[in-house]
Amino acid sequence: MTPISNEERYDVIVVGGGNTGLVTALRAHEAGAKVLLLEKAPKAFRGGNGYFTTGIYRVVQNGIEDCKDLIPDLIEEERNLEITPYTSDEFFSDYMRITGGMVDPELMEMIIEHSTEAIRWMVKKQGLKMELNTGSLRRVNDRLVFFGNMPIQAKGAGAGLSDALYSTVEQRGIELLYETAATKLLVDLNGRVYGLTAHSKDTFQDIKSKAVILSCGGFESNPEWRARYLGKNWDLVKVRGTRYNMGDGLKMTMDIGAQPTGHWSSCHAIFIEADAPQPAIREDTEKTSKRAYAYGLVVNVDGKRFVDEGEDQIAFTYARYGQYVLEQPQRIAFQIFDSKIHPFLRTISDYSAASYIEGDTIEELAEKLAVNPQFVATTVKEYNESTRPGGALTIPDRTGMENKHTEGISPPKSNWAYPIDTPPFYAYPIVCGITFTFGGLKVNQRAQVLDTLDQPIQGLYASGEIIGGLFYNNYPGACGQMTGVVFARIAGANAATD
Secondary structure (H helix, E strand, O other), X not given: OOOOOOOOEXXXXXXXXXXXXXXXXXXXXXXXXXXXXXXXXXHHHOOOHHHHOOOEEOOOEOOHHHHHHHOOOOOHHHHOOEEOOEOHHHHHHHHHHHOOOOXXXXXXXXXXXXXXHHHHHHHHOOOOOEEEOHHHEEEEOOEEEEOOOOOEEEOOHHHHHHHHHHHHHHHOOOEEEOOOEEEEEEEOOOOOEEEEEEEOOOOEEEEEEEEXXXXXXXXOOOHHHHHHHOOOOHHHOEEOOOOOOOOHHHHHHHOOOEXXXXXXXXXXXXXXXOXXXXXXXXXXXXXXXXXXXXXXXXXXXXXXXXXXXXXXXXXXXXHHHHHHHHOOHHHOEEEXXXXXXXXXXXXXXXXXXXXXXXXXXXXXXXXXHOOOHHHHHHHHHHHHHHEEOOOOOOOXXXXXXXXXXXXXXXXXXXXXXXXXXXXXXXXXXXXEEEEEEOOEEOEOOOOXXXXXXXXXXXXXXXXXXXXXXXXXXXXXXXXXXXXXXXHXXXXXXXXXXX
């Protein structure tokens, strides 16, 4: 770290160089602040968790006209597509249903109210490119139809978004330090934060500022904290994203009396490939995620099912189901498909390079998996006999609830209950992969961090995954990026002008 003069003072220091931190820095700079951005990772590994995402946003939109405005580069054919509007009421209902109604409704309404405006600001003011989320596009009677409620995606997914944001930060002349972590907040006798202590390879240094914004994520990369807060065996799970989210921001903030809030014993955890590398490879981004489970069966090493694979839309179950693998023998499971579904997997999630086992019969498949063939065969037979109603297979749709369900077995399969009966059969080994943690800091509607008496800590703000109270038990797909942008804009503007 280049030594900073003791006389030099910044208006705002942003801690964390993920997508949310970058947007926070841009908004503070836009509001006239002299900004310093600290990124703990080396430049080659910058970008936080945002780099690993799909870059999809859950946003209020009124159909094709809004999408044309937010995605100016739509090709002519795509301009004729059908997109069902996604209203504020639907957003609120989905979010509350998935999180058990535990989210602060005022914060939730604020996120929803500002969602479209926030994306429009990124496109119109920051020059960022959006594109259609093509994963849910289908051709129906010579028309392109978008199924679902998340049509907006950053161009190039999370990696493209991260690179574009860094380019904009550099163009704006915002000062940026890599391999520099914040370790301590500086607090005066009145309780106001006036800077922080930064640590680089060769030095610790105090840096002064009018305000500090923490955008440095949760504690998912810290095995000791995972075991402490999430429970047994959580120290053994694989981390899907950045290796640098160790809970540093949470610790130094609670050290000065900040109030923890939210679901500290829960997290975003999904099915990932059993042989996914650790630490996660940035170029793989979403490739290790295995989200087509709704169209097959998931069994453990005893050949038994343990989840309702078709309980709800994949976007509303994928972030919760990973934890159930952790509870199974040997902490591993298998997604099983037959040859009817297998050709469609690539259109649902990226299975193209994943390791799998193939067998001409279920028994042969089970033997290759070193799983009891009789138990697996019985599970599949009972499942096939329970499927209702019958009928031809339709192209799997991630959002259409087809009511092809089971009767008389436990756990049930509530939707997409296609019989597994057409050889060859395929199995993909999966384990639990953690994305981010739900516990965090309590903030108000101005993104100010609150103390244990619910009073704002002057000069301290937060944005992104370090904020607690936004997710409980589960996670509605594509809400993380959206809540991050909304709070980034609020925190950046308020920290710059207070």
